[in-house]
Amino acid sequence: MLLPTEIKLGIVGLGRLGKIHADNLVRNVPGCRLIAACSVVPEELTFAKNSLQVTELYSSYDEMLASSSIDGVVIVSPSGFHVEQITKAIRKKLHVFCEKPIGLDIPEIEKVVDLIQEHPKQIFMLGFMRRYDDSYRYAKKLVDQGNIGELSVIRCYGIDPSSGMESFVKFAKASNSGGLFADMSIHDIDLVRWFSKTEVKKVWALGKNAAYPELDEVGELETGAAMLELQDKTIALVVAGRNAAHGYHVETELIGTKGMVRIANVPEKNLVTIYDEHGAIRPTSQDFPERFKQAFISEMNEFVACIREKRQPEVTPLDGLEATKVAAACKNSWQTNQLIDL
Numbered sequence: 149m150l151l152p153t154e155i156k157l158g159i160v161g162l163g164r165l166g167k168i169h170a171d172n173l174v175r176n177v178p179g180c181r182l183i184a185a186c187s188v189v190p191e192e193l194t195f196a197k198n199s200l201q202v203t204e205l206y207s208s209y210d211e212m213l214a215s216s217s218i219d220g221v222v223i224v225s226p227s228g229f230h231v232e233q234i235t236k237a238i239r240k241k242l243h244v245f246c247e248k249p250i251g252l253d254i255p256e257i258e259k260v261v262d263l264i265q266e267h268p269k270q271i272f273m274l275g276f277m278r279r280y281d282d283s284y285r286y287a288k289k290l291v292d293q294g295n296i297g298e299l300s301v302i303r304c305y306g307i308d309p310s311s312g313m314e315s316f317v318k319f320a321k322a323s324n325s326g327g328l329f330a331d332m333s334i335h336d337i338d339l340v341r342w343f344s345k346t347e348v349k350k351v352w353a354l355g356k357n358a359a360y361p362e363l364d365e366v367g368e369l370e371t372g373a374a375m376l377e378l379q380d381k382t383i384a385l386v387v388a389g390r391n392a393a394h395g396y397h398v399e400t401e402l403i404g405t406k407g408m409v410r411i412a413n414v415p416e417k418n419l420v421t422i423y424d425e426h427g428a429i430r431p432t433s434q435d436f437p438e439r440f441k442q443a444f445i446s447e448m449n450e451f452v453a454c455i456r457e458k459r460q461p462e463v464t465p466l467d468g469l470e471a472t473k474v475a476a477a478c479k480n481s482w483q484t485n486q487l488i489d490l
């Protein structure tokens with residue numbers, strides 16, 4: 149039975165990440181009820197009905213918005229739909245959680261950011277979940293307290309497991325991810341802005357398809373790197389890839405005038421070390437759902453808490469716009485081999 153105080157939510161997109169968000173909303177986020185789900189894949193709607201007891205199932209987003217009595221929507225559809233779906237939900241007076249990136253086209257994102265800002269009573273949250281990861285939050289506190297002094301360098305690695313390559317090639321053919329920098333480095337770009345509290349001034353990016361030249365055919369990059377200069381001269385190096393043999397490698401290092409902080413130096417799975425004929429082995433996390441399990445739960449709890457407490461989250465729509473501008477500049481730099489000023 150739906151309690152009168154429960155926030156009623158709908159979700160669009162029940163793919164790789166949508167299923168995780170839906171499951172968290174049902175099992176790990178008190179104070180809300182997932183009553184509606186929308187997907188163009190019938191099996192995913194059956195999953196929502198049978199495994200999550202979602203009662204309202206839609207194959208059309210417009211129909212979900214028109215027919216359901218939801219208070220908010222969680223958008224986990226392919227990135228190319230985000231701007232349109234946010235716009236429709238905001239106009240319908242709904243609260244919105246949207247996965248990253250906020251959109252793929254800068255002028256369209258600027259318009260949707262204006263629209264969101266014209267509706268300050270509706271909560272808008274973007275899925276930069278690393279900001280809700282316990283280790284990143286701990287490191288952020290250290291940096292903000294001045295423990296490592298003034299930042300000089302930020303180094304970020306975000307490399308997907310090679311085991312996901314086959315499904316990625318399928319994903320890339322079916323829908324536009326925005327490219328390596330908008331799809332993956334966007335998290336690292338957000339971390340650079342979050343830790344430094346400074347905007348990016350210049351970027352220079354490079355890329356190489358060594359292990360998977362077939363990615364050339366879909367205009368995608370397997371490995372890319374960007375050097376960023378921030379407005380206060382802090383240097384950031386962002387490496388993104390889709391070919392980590394050992395698992396899911398997300399690592400960040402901050403170098404300051406008084407010390408250094410590293411987050412997930414080795415992307416450890418747990419506290420186990422295996423000693424065998426290969427030596428001492430530390431098992432590593434294998435994919436984003438495993439590494440950021442806690443962060444995905446915490447960010448969704450924050451979204452619902454923001455709705456209940458009538459306050460906006462720390463991560464803003466402008467963070468989405470600025471990070472996307474930097475990612476677009478990286479893509480431009482890679483394609484033109486030019487240093488790009490923002």
Ligand code: NAI
Nearest residue numbers: 161162163164165166187188189224225226227247248249
């Ligand atoms: P996916 O391709 O696995 O799933 C997409 C889902 O959207 C499917 O359920 C599909 O039925 C649905 N869909 C497609 N077109 C639709 C339409 N016109 N109307 C309604 N539903 C539609 O995609 P995945 O990997 O789950 O990614 C979804 C979003 O989440 C992307 O924007 C991606 O960038 C983001 N993402 C974020 C991650 C993070 O680390 N925060 C990790 C993975 C994805």
